[in-house]
Amino acid sequence: MAVVIALDAGTTGVRAFAVDxxxxxxxxxxxxxxxxxxxxxWVEHDALEIWSAIVGTTAELISVLRQPVAAIGITDQRETIxxxxxxxxxxxxxxxxxxxxxxxxxxxxxxxxxxxxxxRSTTGLVLDPYFSGSKIEWLLTEGGVEADxxxxxxxxxSWLLWNxxxxxxxxxxxxxxxxTMLFDIRSLGWSPELCDLFGVPExxxxxxxxxxxxxxxxxxxSGLPPGIPISGIAxxxxxxxxxxxxxxxxATKNTYGTGSFVLMNVGTECPEPVDGLLTTVAxxxxxxxxxxxxxAIFSTGSAIQWLRDGLGLIRESAEIGxxxxxxEHTDDVFFVPAFTGLGSPWxxxxxxxxxxxxxxxxxxxxxxxxxVESMVLQTRDVVDAMVAGSGHNVADLRADGGASVMGxxxxxxxxxxxxxxxxxxxQETTALGAAYLAGLAEGIWSSTDDITANWAxxxxxxxxxxxxxxxxxxxxxxxxxxxxRGWAATSGG
Numbered sequence: 001m002a003v004v005i006a007l008d009a010g011t012t013g014v015r016a017f018a019v020d021x022x023x024x025x026x027x028x029x030x031x032x033x034x035x036x037x038x039x040x041x042w043v044e045h046d047a048l049e050i051w052s053a054i055v056g057t058t059a060e061l062i063s064v065l066r067q068p069v070a071a072i073g074i075t076d077q078r079e080t081i082x083x084x085x086x087x088x089x090x091x092x093x094x095x096x097x098x099x100x101x102x103x104x105x106x107x108x109x110x111x112x113x114x115x116x117x118x119x120r121s122t123t124g125l126v127l128d129p130y131f132s133g134s135k136i137e138w139l140l141t142e143g144g145v146e147a148d149x150x151x152x153x154x155x156x157x158s159w160l161l162w163n164x165x166x167x168x169x170x171x172x173x174x175x176x177x178x179x180t181m182l183f184d185i186r187s188l189g190w191s192p193e194l195c196d197l198f199g200v201p202e203x204x205x206x207x208x209x210x211x212x213x214x215x216x217x218x219x220x221x222s223g224l225p226p227g228i229p230i231s232g233i234a235x236x237x238x239x240x241x242x243x244x245x246x247x248x249x250x251a252t253k254n255t256y257g258t259g260s261f262v263l264m265n266v267g268t269e270c271p272e273p274v275d276g277l278l279t280t281v282a283x284x285x286x287x288x289x290x291x292x293x294x295x296a297i298f299s300t301g302s303a304i305q306w307l308r309d310g311l312g313l314i315r316e317s318a319e320i321g322x323x324x325x326x327x328e329h330t331d332d333v334f335f336v337p338a339f340t341g342l343g344s345p346w347x348x349x350x351x352x353x354x355x356x357x358x359x360x361x362x363x364x365x366x367x368x369x370x371x372v373e374s375m376v377l378q379t380r381d382v383v384d385a386m387v388a389g390s391g392h393n394v395a396d397l398r399a400d401g402g403a404s405v406m407g408x409x410x411x412x413x414x415x416x417x418x419x420x421x422x423x424x425x426x427q428e429t430t431a432l433g434a435a436y437l438a439g440l441a442e443g444i445w446s447s448t449d450d451i452t453a454n455w456a457x458x459x460x461x462x463x464x465x466x467x468x469x470x471x472x473x474x475x476x477x478x479x480x481x482x483x484x485r486g487w488a489a490t491s492g493g
Contacts, residue, residue: 002070004439005061006431007054009076009156010236011097014050016057017431018065021444023454025426027065029057036094041101044094047082050156051163055223062225069225072164072218073232073438075239075430076156078179081132083139084159086150089167093143095156096135103134110134115197122194123178124185124270124279126347133181137198151204155180157233158206164230166219173211174281174289175238183208185281186270188289211238211283212437232437236430237261238282240400241292243433244424245455247448250392253429254379254413256403258305259343260297262382265290266390274389276345277382283437293390295344295382299337300375301403306339307371313364321406324369333357334480335370337378345385346485354484372409377477380416396420400429407461415465416474425456 001020008015013032020026031053036044062069079098084091096102107127110116116127125131136153139145152162158172177183177190182200184191188208195202209215212232220226234242237255241263244253249267254260265282270291273279282292304320307313314320334356336342341349355367383394396419399410404423414421426432439445
């Protein structure tokens with residue numbers, strides 16, 4: 001039985017992850033890499049260190065696998081940009097990471113100049129330094145990167161593909177391209193108008209190919225066994241949507257991590273922009289492109305870390321679930337974790353963290369439960385916006401990510417959404433999605449029906465509270481959000 005390896009290039013480390021034909025994990029290796037913070041708000045990575053970590057983990061994994069490797073898939077931290085020299089293969093600057101805020105003023109300037117409607121209608125995104133376009137502009141101006149014929153630009157997937165193929169293939173696919181702020185998500189090609197706006201030479205950008213299909217094979221110079229097909233690529237959140245078998249319009253997943261990313265498959269017609277949400281390409285397979293709405297929630301797991309590291313209310317993150325469950329309700333305490341503003345559907349960078357309803361009877365258990373509920377209630381805000389904007393009802397929510405181990409969290413989520421919440425057996429859905437995309441191209445799986453059949457339920461949580469009390473609680477939450485958003489104005493900030 002052959003296996004497929006997914007190369008999961010995350011923000012703090014890389015993982016080589018192997019699955020067999022049943023979608024069962026059969027091995028993995030993980031390695032962290034260095035985070036560079038040259039100035040406040042700046043975040044960079046050494047692209048060569050990322051490549052070295054990929055080779056090291058993948059070679060180690062292959063050496064212990066008993067089965068042949070049929071294909072490699074790639075999934076990556078999105079929006080992070082690498083500039084390198086086609087002739088030497090060396091980076092011309094450290095990679096600028098998706099978290100980097102150095103181009104915030106430039107994005108504000110472009111918005112003030114009336115460029116937001118162009119960006120919104122063409123790319124489905126908002127004008128924000130989160131995305132790659134303004135990062136590339138900075139590299140080509142203040143970063144000192146020369147736009148000559150040897151320049152190659154790409155997201156991390158393109159950088160890895162280039163190196164895996166010995167410099168023979170410079171390509172990407174639509175889910176990653178759609179996060180650059182340079183890609184027309186309707187025509188599925190680079191936008192000349194946006195490339196011109198940001199001063200990006202289109203010839204330096206990668207060719208855009210379908211997400212599932214043979215991009216190339218491993219080269220003998222890569223440090224890996226030569227001739228392995230590289231046949232699937234997707235950005236991390238789209239890969240998780242694929243790994244969760246969300247193939248029908250309305251199918252929705254949430255990854256509960258440091259922040260949370262909610263994605264809904266909205267089908268093959270690109271929808272009009274919806275306030276508070278991003279529109280993105282989910283994947284392209286053959287001639288079919290699926291689109292997704294995306295909601296980015298900035299602080300979910302990070303709020304648990306704050307309870308642990310900032311307040312010392314818990315010693316370990318795993319304590320939050322039992323502590324929150326030790327009380328039946330928050331006693332009308334609400335916590336809005338707007339540490340760095342609020343993401344979807346509010347997109348309010350000026351909102352601030354707010355704890356409301358505290359009395360002398362408030363205990364650390366009430367605060368812990370309020371933090372857990374904040375993760376649930378923020379997710380409902382996003383899902384409500386998606387349902388209203390797409391016209392698709394959510395039949396169930398598929399949950400993954402570190403916090404999804406918490407039964408209380410998923411039960412409260414089922415109550416708020418009034419639909420079942422389902423957690424799969426395999427939680428590494430990002431790597432699984434990349435593996436499936438690669439395996440589909442190489443015939444390991446014949447269709448998405450095979451992938452749906454592989455999806456296995458670990459636990460299901462069904463609504464246990466009637467809608468009336470749930471909606472009243474959500475209304476109180478919205479009042480707390482309003483206080484959070486009004487703080488900067490009332491404080492003169």
